[in-house]
Amino acid sequence: MIDTRGTKLYIRPVKILVPLKRVADPDNANKIKISANKIDTAGLEFKPNPFDEYAVETALRLTENGANTKARLGEVVVVTFGAKDTEQTLRAALATGADRAIRVDATDDQLDGDLVARCLKGLVEKEKPDLVLLGKQQVEGDSNQVGQLLAEYLGWPQATFAGSIKSEGDKALLVGREIDGGSMFLKVTLPAVVTVDLRIVSPHAVQSMHTKAEHAYQEGVRFAALMAIMAAKKKPLVEMKVTDLAPDATLKIQYTGFEPPPARKAGVKVKTVGELVQKLRSEAKVIQ
């Protein structure tokens, strides 16, 4: 048991692992070029996967007192899978407050969600975090699977699509999951895997064991100050190989081809509500 800085609580600082991925700018996903054997994102800027950015923000909120976000009362380790230039995504996370980073050297075509999950299992066995926090889905593949796969490979409980998380001391989390018909609240005992949904970055969504219940965060993710961006260049970043983490790098999914979505035929503008109703009745025949 370690005395967390400045507080009299004798609770263990929590260690959180956050996997990240960069993606082609999701706001311009309609500009990708599709051929039979390839999806080409050239010309689109790389951005962090939005849900992964939210996972980093969540990890920071869980390892601090909201009233003093400069002091890290736990450890946040970020990891990505990619070529050398993806280290930029890791540095950005370090600049907002993460402590350390790991890059697993690989290209997207060497990976599928299952292999990423098996590598993460290997990494968890080395790093021994209390919690793995992930975005619920990566918005290129839109698969929504790595967190759940990892949880099963580790034999850990999972709480997917989290819209709220409250620490219950250093042993458990109360997670509000966003499901089709509302919210389902689960208590998971650490170590656990949690995947986050959009609302996790709202002002009262995350409450660490250090943060007062009434504390309101600013909506969204935090931005790094220039000083922090400079300091992040000195934070530790190590490189690993897929084979360091997963003995078997066989993929379970093979893509055989790609195609564009069916085009919608151009519609018409109507001038009045009356014309709209008339067209819906007699042309589209979708209303009585």
Add this chain to the structure above:
Amino acid sequence: MKTLVIAELHEGHIRKSTLSAVSFAKQTNAPFSILVLGPGAKAAASEVAGFGAEKVLVSEDASFAQPLAERYAPTIAAVAKGGFDVIAVTASSFGKDLAPRVAAKVGAGYAPDISAVKVDGGLVFKRPMFAGNAYGWCKITTPTAVISVRQSEFSAAEPSGGNSAVEDVAAAPADGAASRVEFVRLEAAKSERPDLGEARVVVSGGRALKEKFAEVLDPLAGLLGAAIGASRAACDAGYAPPELQVGQTGRVVAPQLYVAIGISGAIQHLAGMKGSKTIVAINKDPDAPIFQVADYGLVADLFTAVPELVTELKKGA
């Protein structure tokens, strides 16, 4: 080949979404069974006994009281090992949470949220990527395959007669993960309206509606028997609850009629509705991207156009 369809049980009844996974199983022309876990599974089995399944397998074990992946996955894996090579579930929040866990348990590849299947020397799955701006065709290389089925792309199976045998299955022993997750409570959204995934008409609102979200949309939705949806912006701003969000990462819908009101049409919203049969957009910005996918666009102030629409619809009814 043999498929195991995982049903989703809700308050003692099989959710209609399950019939999309049944529809997938029928398209592959292979025999299939349906597994129903949870309280009331035996009685609910009759609801899916007329769809041509070889068997409807049920368990009402107390550990299935809540739909938790840690508790369901071991039994699904054990049943699947008894001769199934495809495990299919509909990609609702239940299916998306559960299917990968099952895949990892049986060492299977997983094809998420598929929109079509082709039988071509084995199964080839089509799935949307990049917010529906591309489709990929993929194969699973493991002996067993797990897939989740996009409800809006596989229409609910129609009853095909017959009466499948209903059989009890044993619950598999719990694993360590199950003892570390505890169901606390469900805050179910109360709504008299049809479910978003099943509605014939969806009326969706954007941020422009502000605090008048319900006031403006309710009369129109009521008149059309529609489900209400929302853009992410409207949910983020707190004008609509999160479970109403339609989009890439919210609900994906494909109703006969989708009415987008005050929605600009961000890429991630279009991903959740552009499969709709007829799309109507009402927006005061003539350059809003929603007009590029709308069959009928009306450039107007929604606060006057929507009440006028309600009045006009009442006239003809």
